[in-house]
Amino acid sequence: DGGITQSPKYLFRKEGQNVTLSCEQNLNHDAMYWYRQDPGQGLRLIYYSQIVNDFQKGDIAEGYSVSREKKESFPLTVTSAQKNPTAFYLCASSKGVATNEKLFFGSGTQLSVL
Amino acid sequence: AQTVTQSQPEMSVQEAETVTLSCTYDTSESDYYLFWYKQPPSRQMILVIRQEAYKQQNATENRFSVNFQKAAKSFSLKISDSQLGDAAMYFCAYGSGGGADGLTFGKGTHLIIQP
Numbered sequence: 196d197g198g199i200t201q202s203p204k205y206l207f208r209k210e211g212q213n214v215t216l217s218c219e220q221n222l223n224h225d226a227m228y229w230y231r232q233d234p235g236q237g238l239r240l241i242y243y244s245q246i247v248n249d250f251q252k253g254d255i256a257e258g259y260s261v262s263r264e265k266k267e268s269f270p271l272t273v274t275s276a277q278k279n280p281t282a283f284y285l286c287a288s289s290k291g292v293a294t295n296e297k298l299f300f301g302s303g304t305q306l307s308v309l
Numbered sequence: 310a311q312t313v314t315q316s317q318p319e320m321s322v323q324e325a326e327t328v329t330l331s332c333t334y335d336t337s338e339s340d341y342y343l344f345w346y347k348q349p350p351s352r353q354m355i356l357v358i359r360q361e362a363y364k365q366q367n368a369t370e371n372r373f374s375v376n377f378q379k380a381a382k383s384f385s386l387k388i389s390d391s392q393l394g395d396a397a398m399y400f401c402a403y404g405s406g407g408g409a410d411g412l413t414f415g416k417g418t419h420l421i422i423q424p
Contacts, residue, residue, distance in 0.1 A: 226409040228411050237313075240413075243411045292408065293409065294342070294405075296342075298356075
């Protein structure tokens with residue numbers, strides 16, 4: 196089955212630690228996205244990538260980093276500079292790069308601080 | 310920058326009744342897309358319906374339909390014959406037609422279905 200796989204489902208971060216969230220898709224989609232969701236809030240865009248080896252900052256990129264070395268993979272690193280990392284993180288992909296077609300979402304990663 | 314506003318944090322409806330969720334947006338673009346996503350307790354985001362701004366006809370998907378008022382920048386979702394499985398958070402989202410730079414989401418409406 197084609198889809199987007201996020202791992203792990205739950206992740207705990209110690210203070211000062213960097214953690215990496217995995218996102219893999221086998222839909223052959225060009226564009227990939229990372230969103231953050233806080234309780235009572237909508238989704239906010241962290242980073243997005245339209246092609247391999249290229250990515251752009253979203254609305255709340257500070258304290259996060261990404262890479263796009265392969266078309267199917269778009270990992271997100273939450274660095275120690277992100278002082279309030281507790282949130283639900285959603286990865287998404289879309290087929291094309293010319294327009295905002297519908298997004299397909301993974302099942303998310305809940306990140307909590309120890 | 311585009312903004313999406315959902316003015317109803319929570320709505321409640323009796324099973325089998327009809328409910329309308331409101332959404333307004335602000336943009337200066339003429340080419341864009343609008344979406345409604347559903348997020349049940351599993352937290353999986355599910356696309357409910359999609360509307361292209363250039364289409365005058367309102368989109369419909371089974372029991373779900375939209376009322377797209379382009380001049381008023383309004384995009385409401387109507388759910389007919391509400392079912393218990395419709396209980397979820399509903400998010401309205403805006404996507405620019407000029408490139409795959411991501412969607413802008415509203416803060417959501419929590420829909421409760423009363424049996």
